[in-house]
Amino acid sequence: MRRLLLAALTCACTLTAMTTGIASGVAATHKPVTITFWSAYTTRELKDYQQAFVGFHKKYPWITVKGTGNIQDDKIIAAINGGNAPDALLSFSPNNTGKFCSSGAWQNLNSRIKADKFDLSQFPQVALSYSGYKGVQCALPALADAYGLYMNTAMLKAAGFTQPPKTLSELMTMAKKLTVRNSDGSLKRIGLNPMFGHYEVFADALRQAYGAPWFDAKGQPQLSKDPRWAAMLKWQKSLVDWYGYKNLAKFTAASADEFGSSNDFEIGRVAMQYDGEWRTAFIKAEHPDLKYTTAPFPAADSQPGQYGSGSIAGDIVAIPRGSKHPDEAWLLIKYLASDTDAIVGLSNRLKNLPTTKAANSAPGLVSDPHFAPFFKIFTNSKSTFNPLTPIGQQYGDTFQAFATKWQAGQVSDLTKGLQGVDKQISDELKQASAGTAP
């Protein structure tokens, strides 16, 4: 008996010795290192995000992460330019990924992905579309946003609507019915605000509803060539004109700050609103008694297959040029982008969408009936992000400038106007590649 006990004890001792030996051996082969991580998060969100570092440190005990918040893209560019870039970073605006990838400002991760056999298919295609450019994967997706339609349940019920609109014509009918005017003809409450340049980018909603493409396979703008653009602009204008442009402009001018607690939808100035999934967190914090439903933004009548998809935005994590600890940075961004537990925790805390398919269906993911539709929108195969180009989002601004003129009735010939926009965008693209070999 005693010999057995002794043997067991020795076994246990050797085993522990071996494992601790291995563990400390592993730790011994890695010197403790501190890496810097910059993100654009602030205050509460920064704290919530950086909690993920705890789990990371447990997995890789020799790496400590020092996080800094409040960093916008231009500080990142200045730092890369000045040679004092952080080891890893998170950016809120993947619009510039095209520029950063092609200039090497964010390091090419292809070789690392291959070496680690990192599976990129765990991300939905849309997430990969804004983290890589022309075959170079220079970033990984990290938390995403999806857009849909918010509806005030009580207002819809009072007007006799029980289902969310699935087509744009249904949406227009509902928007008109839900509108209340004052005695002098001005707008008191509107069904939906279709103004370009107000709150979120409504052009994205419509473009997604029609499935209208920005560019063709050769990278040439399609606004005047694909009839869906003209169709969507005409739809928008008909609703604007029904309100009366001046009435609508006046109504919009009196809107409070989008991210304040007097957001139009939250105080009942509009019955329906195009917004991102984070709005649920705002409503919960500021107007918890508001009864509302969420659903995908309707599809164009001619494109029923688009229903269920939505416009997508997201954050990305990357290793900038000049990172002093690129190997450890790679471990960190891999963790932040793909570790299911980490992502589930982040998503629950920040109320953003997890970027891997696995995390989207993980049991620990907190969901409520308001939040649930956004997961589906994000993973819908037709959901898109605006395509990456060497000119970042400049083409979006160019279109927006035209769209605000259009909705005010300042464009007499729509086809010619769209051709002008196409020419402007293609000139911008040409200018960006001036001086390079064709």
Add this chain to the structure above:
Amino acid sequence: MNAIAARQAARRQRLLQGIARHAVLIGVGFVFVSPFVFVIFTALMTRDQALTRAVWPSPFRFHNFYDVISQQPLLRWTWNTFLVSFLSSIGTVLSCAPPAYALARMRFRGRNAVFLLVLSTMMLPVQVTIIPLYVLFSHLGWIGSLKPLIVPGFFGDAFSIFLLRQFFMTIPGALTDAARVDGASELRLLLRVVVPLAKPALVAVFLFNFLYCWNDLFAPLLYVGADPASYTVSLGLSEFRSSRHVDYELMMAACVLFTLPVTMLFFLAQRAFVEGVTVTGVKG
């Protein structure tokens, strides 16, 4: 009898003229003052009232001032703005007095050419220099810090040099000649004779630069825009629309708080201001 009636008529006409003048002055004064009044009233309104057309706040909500300070790092921004304005203005006074003295009291060939060069730099649009300066500062790692706003102040400013030169030129030559005869060096001349006499001008230069830095948006936007902890108040306020939890009553409260310090400074130093302005405007 006629003379008395004539004098009465004349007095009446003067009275009417006086009333008319006062009326116009008051009317125009109302135009200048009413924005202040409306802004202050709105700053004291509740959120719901601010979103209506009401002009008179009821109830009065002084708590807005506390709210805007606690929701935005307004105090930190104010400190940044004060630091930049103060240091940069001190630097300007120190770095502009010697060149102004040289251009005003020292005789050397090419003096007029140098002065013209200084003047001509005032015509250069700032846009021409900002991009290479941005690149330079990013190489130095200064982007996001307050250094790009402070350091250039220590290297002269054309307008301040011009102002001081004009003033230095009004100092009687007899004083400096006498001191020169006594064997004083130029430096001692500057420090012991000219500077004490030029105190109002130096104060005016300090105040002008202080006001300019306090109000400036462009330079902070370019060089500091990347780091909200280093914002100046101008920059922070301009971002109001896109930051969270801000609406009109808080925006107006912040504007009031932003304007108050320089208004108080003005009243404390009123004479120096006006003197400084007239020296440049008229004698230029």
Add this chain to the structure above:
Amino acid sequence: MASAAVGIAPAAEERRRRRRRKRVRTYGLAALFLSPWILGFIAFLLYPMVASLYFSFTHYDLLTSPRWIGLANYKYMLRDDPFFWQAVRNTAWMVCIGLPLRLFWALLTATLLTQPVRGQRFYRTLYYLPTLVPPVAGALAFTYLLNPDLGPVNGLLSHIGIAGPLWFFDPSWSKPALVLLSLWGAGDAMIVYLAGLLDVPKTQIEAAKIDGANALRRYWHVTLPSISPVIFFTLVTGLIWTFQTFTEAYVAGNTTSGQKDTLGEPQGSLLFYAVWLYQQGFRYFNMGYASALAWVLFGATMLCTLVLIKSSERWVHVEGNS
């Protein structure tokens, strides 16, 4: 006066040497006194000017080194960039309409302040007060004051039966709204004019009175010519400054647009030259193009200033001329 003889008196030689040493010392001292400005001139003016001229012929986005593209930026600017022309039009409007209005108003209020009334100093302070308001605060205040639905200006207008315009939300009214803001803050020019007006030689006024000229003729023939140098000064500085209109347009456009990224709204009516330059350089990071824009701005400013200076010979009255 040449001392031709060989063997110049040693005393004269000594004097010449001493004079040379003194000259060197004077130049050296002058250089020393001027050194802060000289250093600043080289580091913060000359070097950036040359560098930005170079950048204007390159494609430079800060992430890679500048890429030479010759005149491509300038060609694009003049041929393919409709926003450039919009910016030029907006800025020209401000220079040709906004600036004269501002100076005229400043002259008007200054003239008002020369009236012999009691409490003149009080009024002067009152009129000057808005100038102390930081431009950002002023622009924000006016976006509220001129808000079509919430602002007191439209409220007042509705009381007298006028439907107020949409001000900053209407492209035809956004620039006039900025002009209102600049009129409110015209105190700096006003004070300068006031000083000039008070300096008008009383003898000339008296002479004109004796000649039978009424107040208006006295103003036109005596006062205005007397302050024409001051007017010229404010015109030149105003011109240079108006070409660079940025802060108020940036804040007003930013605040009224519902989104952060669009500048110059509504419909580009507030897209001034400096705003477009900023957007190109610091939002899109097209640094080469922004440099080209800057040099075109410089050229235009110089041209207009020279034209103004040349014209001044005709209407600026200098002391000593009749």
